[in-house]
Amino acid sequence: MIMNPVISTDQLTMRFRGCDALMGVDLKIQPGTVFALLGENGAGKTTLIRILTGFQKPTGGSANVCGFDPLKQPMEVRRRVGYVSDNPVMYDWMTVGQIGWFTASFYPEGFYDCYREQIARYEIPEDRKIRVLSKGQRAKIALSLSLAHDPELLILDEPTSGLDPMVRREFLESMIGRAASGRTVFLSSHQINEVERVADTIGILHNGKLQTCEPLNDLKGSMTELTVSMDDSLVEVPTLPEPAQTLLEENQGRQRRVLVRHFDSSMIPFIESAEGVVGVRERAMTLEEIFIAHTRKGFSGPADPPPGSGRSDGPSDGSGDHSPDDSKSGPEVIATGESS
Numbered sequence: 001m002i003m004n005p006v007i008s009t010d011q012l013t014m015r016f017r018g019c020d021a022l023m024g025v026d027l028k029i030q031p032g033t034v035f036a037l038l039g040e041n042g043a044g045k046t047t048l049i050r051i052l053t054g055f056q057k058p059t060g061g062s063a064n065v066c067g068f069d070p071l072k073q074p075m076e077v078r079r080r081v082g083y084v085s086d087n088p089v090m091y092d093w094m095t096v097g098q099i100g101w102f103t104a105s106f107y108p109e110g111f112y113d114c115y116r117e118q119i120a121r122y123e124i125p126e127d128r129k130i131r132v133l134s135k136g137q138r139a140k141i142a143l144s145l146s147l148a149h150d151p152e153l154l155i156l157d158e159p160t161s162g163l164d165p166m167v168r169r170e171f172l173e174s175m176i177g178r179a180a181s182g183r184t185v186f187l188s189s190h191q192i193n194e195v196e197r198v199a200d201t202i203g204i205l206h207n208g209k210l211q212t213c214e215p216l217n218d219l220k221g222s223m224t225e226l227t228v229s230m231d232d233s234l235v236e237v238p239t240l241p242e243p244a245q246t247l248l249e250e251n252q253g254r255q256r257r258v259l260v261r262h263f264d265s266s267m268i269p270f271i272e273s274a275e276g277v278v279g280v281r282e283r284a285m286t287l288e289e290i291f292i293a294h295t296r297k298g299f300s301g302p303a304d305p306p307p308g309s310g311r312s313d314g315p316s317d318g319s320g321d322h323s324p325d326d327s328k329s330g331p332e333v334i335a336t337g338e339s340s
């Protein structure tokens with residue numbers, strides 16, 4: 001059954017003075033998924049979330065959240081979405097109970113009871129003032145407020161920062177339960193290992209461009225790291241036959257680290273037959289390694305551009321087009337020959 005995406009964006013662009021925070025982001029998130037948006041500091045994650053929740057007007061493109069335009073119908077969106085920002089602002093002078101009671105007035109019946117259940121689980125006294133709460137307790141209050149109306153879509157910007165390990169684990173596991181019941185969870189996070197345990201779909205944002213957005217298993221299953229040993233550092237690794245796509249090559253002395261998408265072990269004899277190649281080792285990549293690779297200078301971008309996408313700066317153009325200030329340090333990077 002084909003379902004309408006809970007979130008879809010079309011060429012979403014956000015240009016601040018002197019900064020392109022988002023550049024043509026095309027995103028589709030299906031209901032019942034835990035989607036994790038990964039990106040370095042300043043990649044554009046919070047900007048994207050602010051647009052999706054109607055707090056920021058994009059300079060280009062469009063977004064649809066739960067069937068509504070967040071810009072034109074922000075209240076419809078907020079009714080269906082639970083949102084916790086990376087820096088939740090709350091009325092400090094209220095008590096834990098009062099803030100729940102106050103927020104409940106914006107939502108249908110049942111909100112306050114759900115909220116109280118949640119904070120009781122977190123063992124936070126209702127008469128405690130918000131301003132005296134610890135960072136983690138504030139995070140728990142913000143989460144409880146965002147969950148109390150059982151939203152269709154939960155958007156969390158760095159949800160686990162400030163939570164202790166037990167609560168983090170319990171909370172993330174509860175996200176899997178939400179997705180299983182048909183709700184959708186959108187997490188923005190730096191905690192790649194944590195995300196890997198719960199997310200079923202991964203988006204990687206780099207310098208405002210969506211480098212990839214696909215199921216975690218497909219992403220991990222399609223990426224291979226090859227270590228090619230050569231008798232001379234100038235030896236060329238032969239162009240691999242389709243469907244393999246070389247995404248990044250890095251020189252490490254007489255070894256070449258090659259990241260390949262859709263590699264097949266049957267291609268190893270082909271590489272080994274090239275002049276100067278001494279041996280080839282292949283291994284699967286962790287999500288963290290895949291993430292780092294997607295943010296490296298020289299990475300040639302998503303392998304499978306969407307049909308009809310002819311943009312040179314789009315999220316899936318495969319061009320490896322990086323801004324001039326993209327100058328991450330690292331080993332020497334060699335052009336892959338895959339970029340158009």
Ligand SMILES: Nc1ncnc2c1ncn2[C@@H]1O[C@H](COP(=O)(O)OP(=O)(O)OP(=O)(O)O)[C@@H](O)[C@H]1O
Pocket residue numbers: 016017019020021039040041042043044045046047048086
């Ligand atoms: N109001 C603004 N005016 C100017 N530039 C902005 C504004 N908001 C964000 N930016 C810039 O947009 C870029 C993306 O910022 P954003 O906060 O979306 O990044 P992020 O991925 O959430 O980063 P982090 O992981 O550090 O929170 C940054 O370069 C930031 O400086």
